[in-house]
Amino acid sequence: MQQGQESRRRREDRPRREPIDAREAARAGLEQVADLTGRETQGVVSLEPAEDGWVVGVEVVEDRRIPSSTDVLALYEAEIDDNGSLVGYTRRRRYPRGKSDSGDPER
Numbered sequence: 001m002q003q004g005q006e007s008r009r010r011r012e013d014r015p016r017r018e019p020i021d022a023r024e025a026a027r028a029g030l031e032q033v034a035d036l037t038g039r040e041t042q043g044v045v046s047l048e049p050a051e052d053g054w055v056v057g058v059e060v061v062e063d064r065r066i067p068s069s070t071d072v073l074a075l076y077e078a079e080i081d082d083n084g085s086l087v088g089y090t091r092r093r094r095y096p097r098g099k100s101d102s103g104d105p106e107r
Helices: 003-013 022-037
Strands: 041-050 053-063 072-081 086-096
Touching: 022 041, 022 053, 022 072, 022 086, 041 072, 053 086
Parallel strands: none
Antiparallel strands: 041 053, 053 072, 072 086
């Protein structure tokens, strides 16, 4: 059996409870990204419902600099299931603090 199928089966075997709400999903995404990256989080910057949970956008300080206006930040997206567990995460982009959002996730 493949790893993805195993983890999906483990999630399906868990007792089902009431799905988490947006606030709980945001908190779970923020905590999970902080734990996995070991970096300081700035906060939740986006939150969207997904088929089986939520997608949480978290801003992270990737590189502290002096002055702080030149810090390098990153946007991570965490996929949180209906039980509040992390399903996956990815870094979407890096950018200097204070740079306006161009709307282009590749920059």
